[in-house]
Amino acid sequence: MSLPRSPPTRRPIMNVDSNSDSTTIRNESEPELWQTASSDTENNQITMRKRKQPEDDLRDRFEDFENKILAILTRTAKTQNDKLDQIHQDLSSLRNELTEVKTTTKQIVTEQNRISQELLKIEKFKTNVEQKIEDLTKNIDSIKADMANSTTNIIATASTATSTDIESYEGMIAEFHERSIREKNVIISGINELNSDNRAERLSYDMNEVVKILELVNPGCNKPIKTIRLGKFDTNKARPLKTNNIKCYYDQTPCQKKMMENTRNELKRRKDAGEQNLTIRFIRGIPKIVQEQPKN
Numbered sequence: 001m002s003l004p005r006s007p008p009t010r011r012p013i014m015n016v017d018s019n020s021d022s023t024t025i026r027n028e029s030e031p032e033l034w035q036t037a038s039s040d041t042e043n044n045q046i047t048m049r050k051r052k053q054p055e056d057d058l059r060d061r062f063e064d065f066e067n068k069i070l071a072i073l074t075r076t077a078k079t080q081n082d083k084l085d086q087i088h089q090d091l092s093s094l095r096n097e098l099t100e101v102k103t104t105t106k107q108i109v110t111e112q113n114r115i116s117q118e119l120l121k122i123e124k125f126k127t128n129v130e131q132k133i134e135d136l137t138k139n140i141d142s143i144k145a146d147m148a149n150s151t152t153n154i155i156a157t158a159s160t161a162t163s164t165d166i167e168s169y170e171g172m173i174a175e176f177h178e179r180s181i182r183e184k185n186v187i188i189s190g191i192n193e194l195n196s197d198n199r200a201e202r203l204s205y206d207m208n209e210v211v212k213i214l215e216l217v218n219p220g221c222n223k224p225i226k227t228i229r230l231g232k233f234d235t236n237k238a239r240p241l242k243t244n245n246i247k248c249y250y251d252q253t254p255c256q257k258k259m260m261e262n263t264r265n266e267l268k269r270r271k272d273a274g275e276q277n278l279t280i281r282f283i284r285g286i287p288k289i290v291q292e293q294p295k296n
Helices: 033-044 052-160 163-182 199-217 254-272
Strands: 013-016 023-026 186-189 247-250 278-283 286-291
Touching: 254 278, 254 286
Parallel strands: none
Antiparallel strands: 013 023, 186 247, 278 286
């Protein structure tokens, strides 16, 4: 059990100021402020030599801190430079890609324009083809209509044809048929005829003469089936044989002979009128008067 303590006694202390005639009385428990101020003044009056060791330690610590800060700044600067270089490379790559994109875009635009021009040409060609098809369709329809009309006219003409028209058609058909038969015949003029009353002897002579001529023209030629003299036999008429003036030509129908005679008359008339270098040539089986080409 603790005993109760009595409160501390406060004894009065008297301070005497030497600079003045006043005297201060204070309690013992109150601090002496003037002594505290005197202690601070004594601490401020410590010399540099007394504080040398702590200041060097602080400087070393500051230098170490400064070096660390510089190292950090150096690393940060290097990192920033590396990042800036990478960013510069990325920007250069982006710039190159942008240039390539522009070039590609320009090429695409050029190709698109070319394709547009080709499409226009194709469209124009398509329009022309459609127009031509339409024209051909119209022509075909017109031809069909003409054929239908012609067929109708032919039928109507045939139904109303007179006997004269029918004879004319029959004559044309007979002429074509006779020409087809006579194409296989060859007439040779200029061969002397044997003056004999014996018909078989005359035929044998004519056959031998024809074979001689054909051998001269084409050696090994087939022997003719038969030979016939045109016209009536006349013992008093001697037709001389001229080997240098033998002519071979097709057996002509009366119509062809008439056409050839008219052509010769026309040639003679034009020559008498003063035209020169004219001759008769067969063009597609029809005699025509043409200008004779000079021989080289």
